[in-house]
Structure formats: structure tokens, C-alpha cells
Amino acid sequence: MLGWEYPPHISGGLGTACQGLTTALASRGIEIDFLLPRLYGEEDAPHMHLLGASGSEAIERVPVKTWQSQESPLQEAIANEPSLSTDPILTAAAQASEGAASARIRTIQVPAMLKPYLDPSAYLELLAAGGFDEAAVARLAHELPGPPHRQPEHAHLLGDDLWEWSTEPTTEAHYGHDLFAEVARYAAAATRRVRGRKYDIVHAHDWMTFPASIEIAARANAPLITHVHSLEYDRAAEGADREIVAVERQGLERAKRVIAVSYYTRSLINRVHGTSLDKISVVHNGVYTRATVEAYTQQRKSTGPVVLFLGRVTFQKGPEYFVQAAARVLQHVPNAKFVMAGSGDMLPRMKAMVESLGIEDAFRFPGFVRGADLERTFSTADVYVMPSVSEPFGIAPLEAMSYDRPVIVSKQSGVSEVLRNALKVDFWDVDKMASQIVALLELPELRRVIVDLAREEIRHIHWDAAAEKLIPIYQSVSAA
Amino acid sequence: MPSVCFYFEVHQPYRLKPYGALQVGQDHEYFDSKLNGQVFRKVADKCYLPANESMLRLIERTDGRFRISYAVTGVAIEQMKQYAPEVMNSFVRLAKTGAVEFIAETYYHSLAALYDKDEYKAQIDLEVDLIRSEFGQTPRVFRNTELIYDDEIGQFISDLGFDAILIEGADDILDWRSPNFVYRVPGRETRLLTKNYRLSDDIAFRFSNRAWAEFPLTADKFAKWVHQHSGAGDVINLFMDYETFGEHQWRETGIFDFLEHLPDLLFTHPHWDILTPGQVIERYPALGDLSFHRTVSWADEARDISAWRGNAMQQRALAEIYALGTDVKRRNNSHLLALWRRLQTSDHFYYMATKSASDAEVHDYFSPYEGPYDAFIHYMNVLKDLNLSVLGPLEKRIPA
Numbered sequence: 001m002l003g004w005e006y007p008p009h010i011s012g013g014l015g016t017a018c019q020g021l022t023t024a025l026a027s028r029g030i031e032i033d034f035l036l037p038r039l040y041g042e043e044d045a046p047h048m049h050l051l052g053a054s055g056s057e058a059i060e061r062v063p064v065k066t067w068q069s070q071e072s073p074l075q076e077a078i079a080n081e082p083s084l085s086t087d088p089i090l091t092a093a094a095q096a097s098e099g100a101a102s103a104r105i106r107t108i109q110v111p112a113m114l115k116p117y118l119d120p121s122a123y124l125e126l127l128a129a130g131g132f133d134e135a136a137v138a139r140l141a142h143e144l145p146g147p148p149h150r151q152p153e154h155a156h157l158l159g160d161d162l163w164e165w166s167t168e169p170t171t172e173a174h175y176g177h178d179l180f181a182e183v184a185r186y187a188a189a190a191t192r193r194v195r196g197r198k199y200d201i202v203h204a205h206d207w208m209t210f211p212a213s214i215e216i217a218a219r220a221n222a223p224l225i226t227h228v229h230s231l232e233y234d235r236a237a238e239g240a241d242r243e244i245v246a247v248e249r250q251g252l253e254r255a256k257r258v259i260a261v262s263y264y265t266r267s268l269i270n271r272v273h274g275t276s277l278d279k280i281s282v283v284h285n286g287v288y289t290r291a292t293v294e295a296y297t298q299q300r301k302s303t304g305p306v307v308l309f310l311g312r313v314t315f316q317k318g319p320e321y322f323v324q325a326a327a328r329v330l331q332h333v334p335n336a337k338f339v340m341a342g343s344g345d346m347l348p349r350m351k352a353m354v355e356s357l358g359i360e361d362a363f364r365f366p367g368f369v370r371g372a373d374l375e376r377t378f379s380t381a382d383v384y385v386m387p388s389v390s391e392p393f394g395i396a397p398l399e400a401m402s403y404d405r406p407v408i409v410s411k412q413s414g415v416s417e418v419l420r421n422a423l424k425v426d427f428w429d430v431d432k433m434a435s436q437i438v439a440l441l442e443l444p445e446l447r448r449v450i451v452d453l454a455r456e457e458i459r460h461i462h463w464d465a466a467a468e469k470l471i472p473i474y475q476s477v478s479a480a
Numbered sequence: 481m482p483s484v485c486f487y488f489e490v491h492q493p494y495r496l497k498p499y500g501a502l503q504v505g506q507d508h509e510y511f512d513s514k515l516n517g518q519v520f521r522k523v524a525d526k527c528y529l530p531a532n533e534s535m536l537r538l539i540e541r542t543d544g545r546f547r548i549s550y551a552v553t554g555v556a557i558e559q560m561k562q563y564a565p566e567v568m569n570s571f572v573r574l575a576k577t578g579a580v581e582f583i584a585e586t587y588y589h590s591l592a593a594l595y596d597k598d599e600y601k602a603q604i605d606l607e608v609d610l611i612r613s614e615f616g617q618t619p620r621v622f623r624n625t626e627l628i629y630d631d632e633i634g635q636f637i638s639d640l641g642f643d644a645i646l647i648e649g650a651d652d653i654l655d656w657r658s659p660n661f662v663y664r665v666p667g668r669e670t671r672l673l674t675k676n677y678r679l680s681d682d683i684a685f686r687f688s689n690r691a692w693a694e695f696p697l698t699a700d701k702f703a704k705w706v707h708q709h710s711g712a713g714d715v716i717n718l719f720m721d722y723e724t725f726g727e728h729q730w731r732e733t734g735i736f737d738f739l740e741h742l743p744d745l746l747f748t749h750p751h752w753d754i755l756t757p758g759q760v761i762e763r764y765p766a767l768g769d770l771s772f773h774r775t776v777s778w779a780d781e782a783r784d785i786s787a788w789r790g791n792a793m794q795q796r797a798l799a800e801i802y803a804l805g806t807d808v809k810r811r812n813n814s815h816l817l818a819l820w821r822r823l824q825t826s827d828h829f830y831y832m833a834t835k836s837a838s839d840a841e842v843h844d845y846f847s848p849y850e851g852p853y854d855a856f857i858h859y860m861n862v863l864k865d866l867n868l869s870v871l872g873p874l875e876k877r878i879p880a
Contacts, residue, residue, distance in 0.1 A: 332501055421834075423853055435500030439857040445792040446856055449834055 002035045002190070002202070002209035002216075004116050014116040014229055017261075017285050018205055020459060024467035026104035030474070033197065034105055035190050035212070037112035108193050112186040113176070114208055117230075119241060123179035180243060187212035191219065200478045201225060207232065207244055210251030223256035223477040228265055229285070233272045249273050256477045259470070261285045263372035264295060282371075283469045284402065285462075293403050296379030304335030304362075305441045308381035308405075310369070311388075311396055313344035318387035318410065318427045323350055325385070327357045328434035333441050336362060341377050343368045378403040382447075383440045387427045388413050395465065397422060401458045406450045408436050421454035482660075483715045483755040483763070484706060484746055485673065487623070487646055488722035490528070490552040491589050492520055492559050493827035495848045499858040504865045511822070515848060517563045524564035527726035532570040534725070534736060536577070538743050544579040546743040549756045550722065551623050554587030554603075554610050555825060568614075575615035581756035582611045583646065584619035590824035591788060593624055593633050594775075595802040603821065604640065621646065621757040625826050627675065627719070627778040628785060631666065631771055638670035644761045646719060648778040649674035653770065660713025662761060663770035671761045672770050675719040675778065679705060684720035688733035699738050703745035710751060714764040719778070779830075780839045787843070788829040793856040798829060800863050807871050816870065823862065831855035 003018035022032055113126060176182030190212040203225045204213030210226060217224035232244040252258055252273050258280045260266035266280045300306075307329070309322045319340060326338045340350060340363065347365065354363045369377050378384070384400035384407045391413035398415065400407050401422070409416045410427035423436045439446055497512035538546045552571065560568045574580045586592060587607040592600035604622070611619050622637050623646040637645050649659030657663075659674040682702065686692045694701070706716055721728065729735040746752055755763065779787040789795050801823055808820040831847040832855045833839070849855045 328502055332504070420851075424850065431502050432498075432500055435502055435857065435861070438501035439860065443793075443796070443856070443860055445796040446853060449791050449793050450853060453834055 001032050002204040002213045004036055004205060004209075014206060016459070017229060020285075020463035021466055021470070022105055024463040025470065027464075028467055028471060029104070030471070031104045032106070033194060033199070034107045035194065035209075036107060036109055037114040037186055037190075037208075038109040110186060110190045110193055112189065113182050114186055116206065116208070117235060118179055118208070119236075119244075120179045123182065127177075180247075183208050183211055183247070187215055191215045195219070201474055203227060204251065205229060207248045207251060210247055210254075214251065214254045217254070224251075224254055225257050225259060225473070225477060226251045226255040227259040227261075227283075228252075228269055229261050231265070231268055231272060233268065234265075245272075255279075257281060257473060259283050259473065263375050267372060281469075281473050283466050283473070284399075285466060293379045296376045299376065300380045304337045305333065305382040306337045306339060306380055307383045307385060307437055307441075308339045308341065308377065308400070309385055309387070310339075310341040310374075310377060310400075311386065313340065313342045313347040313350055315346060316389055316391070317342075317344070318389045319344075319346055319350050320353060321387040321389075321427050321430050321433065322385055323353050323357070323363075324430040325387070325433040325437060326354075326362065327359055328430065329437045329441075330359055330362055332434075332438045336437075336441060337364065338362055339364045339366065339377065339381065341366050341369045375403075378405060381405055383408065383437055385433065385437065386410060386413060386415075387425075387433065389427050391415070398458050398462055398465075401451075401454045402462055404451045404455065406440050406447050406454070408433060408440070419454075419457065421450050421457050423450075481751050481753060482710060482713060483753050483760060485715050485717045485755055485757055485760050486548045487583065487717070487719045487757060488548065488550050488724075489623075489720070490550055490556050490722045492516070492523065492553075492556045493589065493825045494555060494559070494822045495519070496828065496858050496862055498849070498854070499861045499865075501857075501861055504861050505868055508865060508869055510819070510862045510865075512848070516559060519848075520559045520563040523723060523727050524560075524567045526731070527723050528560075528564070528567045529570065530731070530736065531722065531725040531739075532567070532574060534739050535574060535580075536570070538740070539574075539577045539579045542743055542747070544577065545747065545754060547579040547581070547754050547756045547759070549581040549583050549621070549758075550574075551583040551585045552611075553585060553589045554607050555589060555822065557610060557614060572615065575617065579756075581621070581758050582615050582617045582619055583757065584608050584611065584622045584642065586625055588821045588824050589625050589826055590821070591625060591628070591785075591798065591826050591829070592802075592824060593628060593636070594785070594789075595798065596805055597636065599802075599805060599824075600636070601640065620644070621673075621761075623647075626787075628775060629772060629777070630775040633775075634665040634670065634672070634772070635668070638665050638668040642670060644671035644673055644757055646673050646717070646757065647675065648776050648783055649677055649717070650776045650783045652774075653772055653776060657767075657770070658713055660709055660716055661767040662714060662764045663768060664766035666769040666771050671766055673715070673717050673757055673760060674770070675717050677778070679716060680718045680720050683718065683735075683738075684724045684728065687724075687729045687735060687738070696734070697738065699741035699745050702738070702742065703748065706746060707749045707752065710749065715755070715760050780835065780842070782839075787833055787835070787839075788826055791832070791834050791852075793834075793852070794829045794832045797832065797856060797859050797863070800860075804863075804866070804871065811871070819866075823859075823866075828855070828859055832859070 001018075001022060003022065004014045022034055026032055113123070118126065176185045186208070194216060197220070199216070199220045199222045202213050202217035202220065202222050204210055205227045206229050213224055213226070232240045232248055252269065252275045258269065258275055260269055260280050260282050262284060263282050266277065266282050269275050269280055270277050307326065309319060311317045313319045322338070322340065329336050351365060354360050366373070366377070378400055381400070382405070384397065384405045386394055386397050386407065386409045388394060388410050389412060391410070393414035394409065395415070397407040397409050397419070406423070408423045408425060409419065411424050412427050416422070416424050423440070425433045425436060494511045495516055496510055497515070499507070499510060535548060550571075557568070575582065584604060584607050586600065586603040587610065588603050590603060592603055608619055611617055620643045622642040622644070624633055624637070627646065627648045629645065629647045634645060645665070654674065659676045663672040663674065664670065665672060679702075682694070682697060686694070687697050689695060709716060725735055725739060743754065746754065775785050776783055777785055777787065789798055801820070804820060808816055827846070830843060831849055832852045833843045834852045835843060843852075847855060849858065
């Protein structure tokens with residue numbers, strides 16, 4: 001896997017995503033060599049000594065202790081509440097994230113002046129600022145090849161000449177004189193680092209690792225998966241850098257399968273790059289990028305605040321309590337809108353109940369939603385309510401939280417025992433449920449504190465779900 | 481001749497009842513009188529009554545050489561009279577021994593010091609009057625809510641004429657200095673007594689902690705720790721919640737036995753005695769000025785004010801309650817004024833804290849609610865009703 005960042009130096013969403021995903025995959029038995037660019041001067045020197053020590057054979061293997069030292073919320077919950085240890089869902093999830101993982105991740109760090117979402121001018125600033133120390137550069141001088149010059153096109157990176165200059169020692173130590181030269185140099189250096197190793201899959205995150213991953217995949221004769229967290233188009237819209245777009249496109253074309261972090265991103269990849277939708281799988285991140293949520297929020301039509309029920313409309317899910325709470329909320333927040341998304345045997349009765357309460361103008365019943373509609377539904381809600389009468393666990397609140405939505409969950413759900421940053425209510429206590437909805441709609445501070453803390457809280461839990469989706473994709477591309 | 485100085489905080493808030501959005505406009509009774517009565521009687525049985533008995537016995541047995549000080553908030557005294565008058569009587573007996581000093585604070589245990597200085601002074605005056613009328617003493621020494629303190633508060637309290645202020649002996653403020661000396665508000669004669677938080681917390685927090693290396697803490701061991709400071713300090717200030725005895729540390733932990741034996745063991749060293757804060761500043765000179773570059777308190781790991789206004793919910797709630805001041809006072813209604821002031825009690829905001837780890841455990845321990853979010857929701861609904869049902873009608877009468 002060609003990733004970004006390494007704890008404790010996690011600077012942004014992409015690093016968090018790589019960390020979460022890798023840990024969750026490793027805990028499910030996937031062995032991972034995790035290649036990542038390292039900026040000099042920002043971290044402890046000992047790593048770098050190792051790296052610089054012995055030229056092309058040096059592969060640094062760092063057991064990723066820090067990733068394992070944090071107990072997942074599930075493990076914590078079980079520790080605090082022994083009765084949970086009999087819950088098969090919880091224990092399976094907790095066991096999966098234990099132990100084994102550390103042995104399965106090796107990090108291989110390649111010096112490079114790269115960090116996520118650099119653009120050409122930011123790169124030059126970083127270079128000028130000298131984000132590395134002189135001693136490090138001196139060490140580099142004997143160990144790493146510098147790129148000859150920036151080449152006018154990227155395609156040449158895939159040719160054998162790349163290999164030639166990557167093995168050829170050079171006396172001139174430097175980073176690429178511009179961003180693309182540095183990406184090319186990184187590709188060469190990274191390829192050299194893993195020469196001769198066998199891989200079943202090469203998995204790369206966002207455009208800067210694409211050239212390296214294409215080369216490594218070709219040499220290892222392994223299928224390439226490119227994982228798109230954001231597109232240049234997302235970041236810069238019409239001002240997109242054409243060369244970055246070209247690197248992106250090449251990665252998408254060479255990939256056996258493309259992974260998008262949302263249906264939104266999937267359709268954007270399709271529109272911008274013409275990649276076939278069949279080739280793109282969606283694996284939701286543990287935490288949504290704010291940009292995705294905002295993109296949907298802008299499409300929002302309704303004027304009042306929106307309260308969401310999303311799930312099967314059956315007795316077990318408690319839809320009638322949602323309707324009863326809605327009627328009470330409307331007396332205090334008359335412009336509130338309620339969405340009951342889902343289908344089920346109680347749907348006709350719910351529609352009748354809404355009518356008899358005279359609140360049909362405030363209700364929408366979009367039926368079963370999936371894909372982009374599901375994302376839009378979550379993104380445009382102000383509050384998510386899960387009033388289940390009985391719920392062994394309940395993953396939907398976690399999903400809502402991953403869209404930065406505050407959630408209300410019934411105390412009769414397993415998830416309410418795990419979550420700290422959610423409002424909790426007995427499913428039958430519709431007065432309190434209404435009060436909580438009103439509070440979330442009227443008090444921005446309440447929303448803000450819950451959402452901020454919940455984002456941290458669910459990070460671990462949700463990566464497990466992402467890994468569960470990713471593994472079948474791995475199996476399908478490596479079997480084909 | 482070094483001394484030990486005991487100070488105990490006695491406080492119980494008026495807890496709000498779970499007040500949902502649907503009650504706004506309907507229900508103008510905000511406090512959970514059933515719960516408040518239950519809590520008060522429980523704490524009276526477990527702590528106030530037996531602890532006061534112990535203190536009385538110790539004072540008599542030592543002929544008044546065992547001395548202690550209390551701050552008892554006005555809201556605690558109100559509830560004492562209402563729910564457990566026998567506790568009030570035993571405090572009055574303690575006051576009459578001559579070995580007990582009463583310390584001033586805000587009547588409502590509020591954060592007015594940080595928001596409204598006029599209101600702050602008014603609440604201090606109320607408390608001083610109350611101490612005078614109930615216990616026949618005029619306090620000379622002050623402690624602010626939860627030992628919240630900075631230079632500005634120091635100047636203000638000094639201007640009010642107090643002789644000394646009790647504060648937290650925070651490491652970063654003391655720096656190289658020892659907490660075991662008397663200090664001075666910069667440029668003033670007002671003295672500062674700094675809590676020795678290690679020895680205080682050994683009793684208040686760690687006494688029954690089996691994971692602590694020093695467990696079990698005996699009076700003998702503790703007296704030795706105190707005596708080790710001979711020649712290296714004037715006064716060991718042991719400041720803690722009074723509820724430490726029997727409520728935070730249950731009787732079963734042996735806390736009352738510890739208390740029973742401690743004075744005699746402290747006196748086994750001929751140089752040591754026990755003084756009240758007022759006596760401490762009579763005997764020991766101030767070593768120097770002590771300046772505070774930040775606002776300190778005795779709460780949480782951070783020893784700052786984040787326990788009450790560390791998140792956006794707390795900040796909003798505090799800003800709103802203090803913003804009502806002008807409206808409330810204009811109404812000139814003593815019931816409304818008392819109501820507004822009861823809503824200022826710091827505990828309401830403490831319950832809204834979203835801290836992690838060990839801090840959260842302490843906040844949860846004290847909170848009557850299911851968590852910080854419920855605490856915030858109840859509080860904001862109460863303010864909404866207060867605005868709508870009580871202050872609203874007034875607004876209508878005032879021409880725009």
C-alpha cells in the first residue's frame with residue numbers, strides 16, 4: 001500500500017484514512033507493506049539513519065506500535081461493561097482489532113518532499129523553506145539517486161529508464177526542482193525500495209502515489225487499486241492543474257479497480273475522467289470529508305431543519321415513536337421537516353398516522369434510499385434519530401455520525417452502550433425524544449460539541465466497516 | 481513552630497430537574513426539590529452529622545488545640561435549614577467552640593468573579609451577612625468558588641478588605657517556591673494561603689485508592705509526611721471538600737478513624753500545632769508577592785477554569801445567564817433575583833463538561849444527569865422559560 005503519514009505525525013484526513021484503513025485491514029489478516037514519503041527535518045533522526053544506512057537493500061520495518069496502543073472504543077466498552085463481552089458482534093469486532101495487526105504492517109519510509117495535497121507552488125515554498133536539515137541532505141547524498149531533470153511527460157516514468165536512474169548513484173543530493181519532478185523521483189526511489197518483493201495487490205492513495213504504484217504493480221505483476229479520496233477537481237474546481245489531472249487519469253486508467261470514498265466522488269470520477277462506473281467501488285471512509293457533506297448540503301432544497309429516520313419501517317425500528325416525537329417538535333419548531341427513509345410493513349400505517357396528526361406537510365417518505373441518495377439524505381439532515389424498540393447493535397447511527405450529524409439513539413440499542421457523544425432516550429419516551437430534537441435544532445453549541453467529539457469517537461469503529469468492504473474487493477481483483 | 485491549617489468546603493447546589501423542551505412555557509418550577517432533599521439528607525447522614533460530631537469531639541479532647549475552618553455556602557445553609565436542621569445546629573455548636581473559623585465566599589458558589597463584578601460583590605456581602613447572623617463571626621478570610629483565582633480577583637478581594645485568600649498551590653504559579661509559606665497579593669497587604677495539593681489530595685482523592693502505592697493511608701503515616709516538612713515551611717494547608725469525610729470516602733474506608741487519630745499524631749512532634757487561616761496570617765509573615773499569570777482553580781488535572789467553561793455549551797450557558805442580570809435586577813423582585821442567582825451556581829456548568837478520562841469520572845460522579853448534553857439541554861430550557869414566562873411579560877411593558 002502506498003500511503004501517507006505515519007503516527008504520531010498525522011496532519012490531515014488522508015493520513016488518518018490510511019492509518020485507520022491499514023490497521024483495520026491488518027487486524028483481518030491482510031499483510032501490508034506500507035510505503036510512505038517522509039519529509040526530512042520533521043521527525044526523529046534514528047529512522048533516517050536506518051534508512052540511509054545501506055543503499056538499495058535497505059527496507060525499514062517498523063512495527064507500528066503506536067497504532068495498536070490505543071484501545072478501540074469497542075474494547076474499552078467491553079472492559080467497562082463485562083456483560084457486553086457476550087455480545088457476538090462487539091466481541092468479534094474487538095478481537096479483530098487486537099494483537100495480530102502489529103505484526104502485519106511494515107512501514108517502508110522513503111525520503112521525499114511530499115505531503116498530501118501539495119500543489120506546484122506550495123511545493124516550491126516547502127522546498128525553499130528547507131523543510132529538512134542539512135545533515136539529512138548530506139546523508140541522502142550517498143544513498144539516494146536524484147532525478148536528472150524533470151521530464152516533460154509522466155509516461156516515461158513507467159519505462160525502464162526509470163529503473164536505470166533509480167539504481168544509478170548520484171553525487172547530487174536534492175529534491176525535485178518542482179512538484180512533478182519530486183513525484184517522479186519518489187516513484188523511482190519507492191520502486192527501488194521494494195524491488196524483488198512479491199505483492200498480491202498494490203493499493204495507492206491519491207494522485208501523488210500513482211506513478212510509484214503503477215511502476216511497482218507492473219514490476220510485481222500485481223493488480224493495481226487506486227483509491228480516490230479527493231480529486232484535483234474537488235480541490236481546485238475550474239482552476240485544476242492540468243498536469244495533476246493527467247497523473248490522476250493515468251492512475252485511474254492503469255488501475256484494475258478504483259475505489260472512491262463516496263458515491264459523490266464516484267460520479268465525479270466518472271464525469272471528470274470518464275472512468276466507467278462499473279470499475280469504481282465505493283468504500284466509505286470512517287469519517288467523511290467535509291467537502292462531500294457540504295457539496296450535498298448545498299443541494300438541499302427544504303428551508304426548515306431536517307430530522308431523519310432511516311431504516312426499515314418495521315415495529316422493531318420504532319417508527320411510530322419518531323412520528324409522535326415529530327408532532328411534539330412541530331409545536332416548538334414549526335418549520336421542521338421530517339424524513340422517514342426506508343420501506344417496511346409499517347410504512348402505510350406511519351403515513352396514516354402522520355395524516356391523522358395533521359402533520360403531513362412536514363413529512364417526506366422517500367422510500368428505500370441507497371448510493372448517492374443515501375449520502376444526500378444523511379448529509380442534508382440536521383439530526384438523525386434511531387428510536388429502535390430493540391436493536392442488537394445498530395450501525396446506522398455510526399454512519400450518520402460519519403457525516404458529522406448529531407444522533408439520538410434509543411437506550412434499547414447496543415450502540416447506545418458504546419457511544420458517549422450521542423443523545424440517548426428510551427424509545428417510548430417521546431417527550432424526551434422531542435426535547436432532544438428541539439435542543440439539537442435550536443442550540444448550535446450542542447450540535448458542535450457533539451459532532452466534534454463524536455468524530456473522534458467513531459473513528460476506530462468505522463474503519464472496521466471500511467475494511468470489511470475492502471476485503472471482498474481485494475479478493476475479486478487478485479482472483480481475476 | 482510550623483502549623484497545619486485545615487479548611488473544609490461545605491456546599492450543595494440546587495440541582496435542576498430534567499426540564500425538557502415541552503415544559504417550556506408550562507412549568508416554572510425549575511429545581512428538583514425531591515432530589516435535592518434526598519441528596520442533602522443522604523450527605524447529612526453520611527458526612528455532615530458524623531463529621532461534625534468527630535470535629536466537636538476532637539476539639540474538646542484537645543482543649544481547642546485542634547482547630548478547623550469552614551466555608552459553608554449560602555445555598556448549602558438554605559438547604560440545611562430546609563432538609564436537615566440538625567446539621568445547622570451542629571455547625572452552630574462548632575462555631576461556639578472558639579476553635580472554628582468561618583471563611584467567606586460567594587453565597588451562590590458562582591462564577592460571578594469572571595462575569596459580573598457588581599454581582600460578585602453582592603454575593604460576597606450576602607454570604608458575610610449570613611455567616612455573621614448564623615455563626616456570630618465576621619469572616620476575615622476569603623475563598624473564591626472552587627479556589628478560582630488570578631491577580632484581578634486578588635486585587636478585587638483585597639479592595640473589599642479581606643486579610644487573606646485561600647488559593648490552589650498550582651505548580652506553574654509557585655514555580656520554585658514552596659506552597660508551605662504565606663504569600664501576598666502583589667502590592668497589597670492581603671495574604672495568600674496556598675493549598676498543599678499533594679498532601680490534601682492524599683486524603684481527599686487517594687485515601688481509598690487501592691492502586692495507590694501508599695495505600696492504605698494511616699494517620700501515623702500521614703503525620704510523618706507532615707513532620708518531614710519541619711524546618712522547610714511554616715504552614716501545611718490542607719484544603720478539601722468537607723464531603724471527603726463519609727461521602728467521597730465512605731465510612732467503610734476508615735476515613736473517620738483516620739480523622740480521629742490524626743490530631744494526636746500531629747501533636748506527637750512538639751514543634752507542630754494546628755491553626756485556622758486567620759491565626760496563620762497573625763503568626764507567619766508573608767514571604768513575598770505571588771503573581772498569577774493565568775486563572776487557577778482546584779478542579780481537574782488542568783487546575784484551571786476549563787471544568788466550567790471548557791466547551792461551547794458551557795460558554796453559551798454562562799454568557800446567557802449573566803446577560804440576564806440587568807433585566808432581572810430591573811424587575812426588583814427578590815424571588816426572581818434569588819432564582820437567577822441559584823442558576824448561577826457553578827455546579828450547573830460543571831455538569832456540562834465534556835472532559836475525558838479521569839476528569840470525566842469526577843464530573844460524572846457529581847452530575848445528577850445522564851451526561852453533559854442533558855445537563856446543557858435542561859439548563860437552556862430553563863433559561864428559555866425564564867425569558868419567555870417571567871422576563872418576557874416585563875419586556876412587553878417597556879416601550880421600544
